[in-house]
Amino acid sequence: MSKKLKKGFTLIELLVVLLLMGIITTAIVMILRPTSNLAVDIDNKADEENNAITLFDYVNGKLRYATDVMIVSNDDASVMPSHGNMKNFILLSNDTRPVSKKGARGYAKSGLTSNPLSNATYCVSSSLLAENDYQFSIEGVNTEAKAESITFGALVHPMKATYSNFVINEDKPYNYSETFQLVNMQNRDQLNTTVIGGLSTSGYDASKKNIWIFYEEPKEAKLTGNASNGGIPASAGIGNATYDKMGKKDIDLSINNASIIVHFMSGNDTNKNFYWYNKSDSSKITIFNDDGSADTNGQVSAPNTGILTKTIYLEEGSTFKIKADNQNREVLSVDYTSAKNTPDQEFWIYDWESHNAEYVPPAAINKTLTIHYVAGISSISNGIRIKDSDVIKDGILIEGRYYNNDWENYDYYNNNGSKDIVVNYVLENTKIDLYTLSESNNVTYIASYEANSLGDSNEIWITNGAIYGSVDDIPPAPSPQLEVTEVTAISNNNFSFTIKNTGLVDCQNWEVVIDLPDNCPINNVPWNVTQTYDSQNPNRIKFTSKDGSLITVGRNGGIATISIQVKGWENPALEGQTPTLVSVTATKW
The missing domain is CATH 2.60.40 (Immunoglobulin-like)
Structure with missing residues (x-):
């Protein structure tokens, strides 16, 4: 009985098929990879653009109604340049971002120039900038009065990994720029104000790492007039006015609240846990607890453990203060303008002081x-x-x-x-x-x-x-510094000299050496002064104050005037002649 074999694939045929499938798969991947990379690049560029727009929108919101702007630059972000006493600043830094894990550059901070730089806050969350590298620049300015504008640019690159670290991917740049119109400056003629300044960029150097933008915000003012025609500001600025492309002005007349967050906690001294609220106008200040309920008390006690948080809302013209020590010590004072100019301020109150961070026990x-x-x-x-x-x-x-x-x-x-x-x-x-x-x-x-x-x-x-x-x-102890400021001519048988002490200590005793005119015998000296003739020079005489004679020449410009009587009647030619000073010396102090 014979067996009939079934026909199948040989090993060589199978290998050929697998080879062909591999070639086809590789070709498909090579065809699709550019499309996939393109999609990733598009997503990255969209993120980069959105992030740049978000940051520049923040800056635009601050500068749009500024009444004075000055731009300078430097290389050290920890040192604030001279700013002409302007109140507010924005820092666009091209230095390494502190929170970047890949060493990416570029960040933006803002704050009040009167506060330490450590109080400055990020304009946008650092996480928003992701791990992309941002380099900021000023691409154009118009400083002409009534046409002021600034064009800011951002050059963005993704970061890429190497074997040892991350580097900037120079092959995939993205450029974004935006022009900010300084509306209050451009429309200065329409404002009832005397504080509209200008745009200055004389201190800007494109080669420096940091761009500092100092500016003044418009004063918050109640507006009068008809809202349909824009109203007339009662003081500097135009409040919350906005302009459309046709130049029409719309004004929001509603009340603008500003808020701060205050955290009370125990610090190093638990005897310093009690505080009083002090409100300039109770009707314009509202305090809320963490649970949303209103705090209507006039005082607060910090808990022995944990943190007690209050949110304080201020209306225009109000000032909120915290006091301690039977209200004799001011711990915190924040007015509406400060709270509005620097949003989201937080204060930690402990040990009768205001701090920028919560209490950590000292080691x-x-x-x-x-x-x-x-x-x-x-x-x-x-x-x-x-x-x-x-x-x-x-x-x-x-x-x-x-x-x-x-x-x-x-x-x-x-x-x-x-x-x-x-x-x-x-x-x-x-x-x-x-x-x-x-x-x-x-x-x-x-x-x-x-x-x-x-x-x-x-x-x-x-x-x-x-x-x-x-x-x-330690230097030698200071001594008196004596000088004879005047020697008078002989008149009516008398002349005098005046000693002055410009040193830091009193002079107790002194000696003055003077050359007299020829044939000028001394008749009388003060009882507390002695006279000694020079054996080598008969015209030279030394006048010395007696020890304990109280002819003290006081420090810091003190003077003593000594009168000497000569025998002018024996030599009438002495009248009008002036003795010559040789030296003056302090001998005791």
């Missing part, structure tokens, strides 16, 4: 500052005052004692002699201030020493109101 440390006080001249400095100037309780020991209250000082005086005073820092972030004391007990600030900037063991020397790094640096 324990062990540092010392030894102050070698060298008793000097009381007329220059009569002593030293050491003050614990931080708000941290039990953070500094001065000679083994805490000085926590504002009215407590460590004072040490000259008449107690020299002394080594030991200051112990036991908590971080603590600080002392040093002052010199005058004879009338007035104080003059000298310096501050913060724990965080000191080593474990430190020494300074203080004398006569000055600080030195070592005992060898």
Whole structure:
């Protein structure tokens, strides 16, 4: 019986089929990849454009109604350039974005020039800029009066990965630009104001990393007149006016509220947890709790644990204050204009102070500052005052004692002699201030020493109101600086000389050497002055104040005038002749 075999594929045939399928698949991928990359690029460019538009919309919103604008540049974003006392700023920085994980550049911050730069807030969320690289520039300006405008540009690149880090993908740039019309400046003739300035870019240098835009916002003003014709501002600016392409002006006459957020919490000193609200106009200030209910109390106590948050709404013309210590200490003061110009301000209140961040307990440390006080001249400095100037309780020991209250000082005086005073820092972030004391007990600030900037063991020397790094640096004690300002001609048998002391210390004793005219015998000198002739020069005579004679020449311009009588009747030719000064010397002080 024979078997009939079924016909199948050989191994070679199968391999050929697989090879052909691989070639076809690769071709399809190669055809579709550009399309896929194009879609990704389109999405990236859309994101880049939307992000740039969002940022520039923020800047446009701030500058559109500005009444004065000045643009300058520098390379250090931590140093605010001179700004002509303008109140507001926007920083467009081309430096590395602090929160970027890929080293991307470009960020924008804004704030008030009167506040520390650390208070500045991002114009838009840093996450909005994603991990793209932004480089900002000014592409054009028109500074002509009534035609002011600025064109800002942003060059955006995605970041790409290499084997070791991320770099800018120069192959995929995106350019976006936008022109801002400065409406209040352009329409200055329509405004009832005297504070419209101009647009200045003289301080701008395109080669610098940072673009600083300083500006003045319009004063918030109640408007009069008919809303249909735009109204007439009662003071500078045009409030919330907007312009369409035809130049028509529409004004929103509704009340504009501004708000701040205040967090109350316990700090280093739980005895400083109680506060009072102070409102300039209760009808224009509303306080809300976290749950949305209104806080109608006039005071608040910070919780021992956790945070108590309040949202305060202010209407135009109002000022909100927080006070402590039986309302004798002002902790916070925010007016409507400040709250409106810097939205979303947050304040953390603890230890009877306002802070920019929540309380973090200071760590324990062990540092010392030894102050070698060298008793000097009381007329220059009569002593030293050491003050614990931080708000941290039990953070500094001065000679083994805490000085926590504002009215407590460590004072040490000259008449107690020299002394080594030991200051112990036991908590971080603590600080002392040093002052010199005058004879009338007035104080003059000298310096501050913060724990965080000191080593474990430190020494300074203080004398006569000055600080030195070592005992060898202390200069010799100051002496009187004498000069004879006048020697008069002989008249009616008398002449005089005047001594002036321009030094910092009193002169107790002095000597003045004078050359007399020929044949000029002395008849009489004051009882507290002695005279000595020079054996080598008969015309030269030395006048010396007697010890304890009280002919003191006071410091800082004090004078003493000494009259001498000569025997002019024996030599009438002396009349009108002037003795010659040789020298003046302080001998005791």
